[in-house]
Amino acid sequence: MTVEGPRVFGSRISAKAAVCGVFVAANFMAIMDTTIVNVALPAIGRDFGVDASGLSSVNVGYLVALAVFIPLSGWLGRRFGTRRTALTALLLFTLASGLCATAGSLEALTGYRVLQGVGGGLLAPVGMTMMLRAFPVAERLRAQRYVMLPTAVAPALGPVLGGWLVDTASWHWVFLVNLPVGVLALLFGLVTLPDFPGPGADRFDVPGFLLAGAGLAAVLYALTAAPDRGWTSADTVAPLAAGVTFLAVVTLWELRTRHPMIDLRVARDQLFRTTQLVLLPTGAAFMGVLYLYPQFLQTDLGYDALHSGLATFPEALGMLTASQVVPRLHERTGPRRLMVAGGAGAVVVIVLLALLTAAPHPLALYPALYLLGTSVGLLFASAQNAAFVTVPPSRTADATTLLNMQRQTAGAFGVALAGTLVASLAPPAGTDGDDTYPYRIAFLTLAALCLCAALLALRVSDRRVRDAYRAAAPDPRPAGSARPGPAAGS
Structure with missing residues (x-):
């Protein structure tokens, strides 16, 4: 309709x-x-x-x-x-x-x-x-x-x-x-x-609302505080443990209650579940790079906030390019190949950024950010589309809620991981240590997350996506005409 x-x-x-x-x-x-x-x-x-x-x-x-x-x-x-x-x-x-x-x-x-x-x-x-x-x-x-x-x-x-x-x-x-x-x-x-x-x-669902809201809030608070306060401090460990506990309890509750606030049975859909697993490390790596890259430009290369932001902007142009390319390639290649290519491309670019921390050059940094945006855009656009093709309309609200909970958690984790690595590996003040080493290790760690995403993308079923498209395609035959039966001998 x-x-x-x-x-x-x-x-x-x-x-x-x-x-x-x-x-x-x-x-x-x-x-x-x-x-x-x-x-x-x-x-x-x-x-x-x-x-x-x-x-x-x-x-x-x-x-x-x-x-x-x-x-x-x-x-x-x-x-x-x-x-x-x-x-x-x-x-x-x-x-x-x-x-x-x-x-x-x-x-x-x-x-x-x-x-x-x-x-x-x-x-x-x-x-x-x-x-x-x-x-x-x-x-x-x-x-x-x-x-x-x-x-x-x-x-x-x-x-x-x-x-x-x-x-x-x-x-x-x-x-x-x-x-x-x-x-x-x-x-x-x-x-x-x-x-x-x-x-x-x-x-x-009052218990579901309280447990889910408190759990997600506690986890995000802990991830936000971790880079400054340390992963072993009580201000990080206590809310993180409480948040994980609340989320575990709400999962059990929502699967058993008659009127769940979030119907977690939507995660039983194999295609939806797999794409969420792909998007989790990708989102963490992407937000980690967006946090780390301007910080490196300002602290080590002397950029001000405005110019470091401008140096990051090619990433947006790359993602916009990918959003135009994916619809044209999707039917011919399928989402799995696009997602694997996007994840692998992001790995290569982030490793390049790690190498460039030792000898940065603007003529390499700007194209690298554009290629990162293109690679991540290929993965995001393909995965987000594939995530919902087999989800029935009655469960789209539950699926989008879970997607956004995953997105917020992934972004917070990526920023926390990148910030923690830079802070913990930085040479003591007043020493002659390599200031770029922490950034190099952080970028390589984020590249490893993208590699995990590319490997997980291999589990995406192109056949299920094609079948869902065929089932949803309008029937081109005139109304009232009979669907032809199987050919003889088939």
Whole structure:
């Protein structure tokens, strides 16, 4: 059944165009927010008279709220409808962005960031659910060209835009920049966005919500704190152990309760499960490189924040290139070959970056980042499409919730791993040790994660993807004509 959008200025806006417009704008803001704020933290600390160690609450509050509300997103979409949930999340995120810009104290800013995290935690899973329902299986690769836009550009644009805004205006603008995008997306969504009714919501699963939210929040908090406080400190070990325990308990609970908040049986789908295992080390390696590479440029090569951000931007162009190439190659090669090629390409490029730390040259660094973005883009686009082709529509909300929980955990782990390796291997202050050695080891470790992803991608079944496409393809025969039977002797 095709969902039509309303008429705007005499023209009918399709559901696909409406969902794409709102999802891309909302996801762009949410993803960029994770990198743009980091650039502004020193200026925020100077304004509020707080040192660097006291500013962690700005990001931790956002991260914890994000973690708590990602698991809730699927149930809210089923209970109140995807349209209402998505627009409410977009309103919360936009409103909180404006409030953050007006904050007069660190406590107020932290509180507003929590509200922003609530909106951010709901935006991506609900938006992805709407995309999967708006686009039939056969058209989802074409939609990847738009879906990949925020994933590709937002993380790289955040430091560039944030550095420029802080240098030319003030830290308040890293939040104000969300307002025009959010308001326009909200107005567009109010007029054009259709609803995609799901199977309906069962009774609210209070234990599942508390366990999943607390578990994911504790794990993400521990991973965020680990590079600064150490993996053996109580501030890391206690929340990490508690978070893993909560997530183990919620897994048992959700598989046994009659009304689970997240139906984990979706993970029994072999194709969905395998692609998630591929995306986990890839996401960790990718976010680790995006964290490590600008830091290396600033500490060892003397780049400022703006120019290190510009040097990272070729990665976004590479991912955009991949998003255009994958739909053309998918039918001929299948997702498995593209995923293996993307993972192997990322291994080669990250190893090259490790070698370049000893003798860096801009003419090699810029193409390397472009090739990294292209390689990771090949893997991401192919894996995300393959992940959902065999997931029934009634379970898309559960699948997108799990995907976003995995994405947040993978990114936090990659950054924590890279930061820990650099901090622990750095030569003591005042010595003549090799300052590039820690970066070299960190890059090689991240390359090993990509190698794991490439090997796991070998388990993806091209046949299952092709069968799902054939089953979902519209019947070209005229209505009422009989499907031909098997040929004689077959």
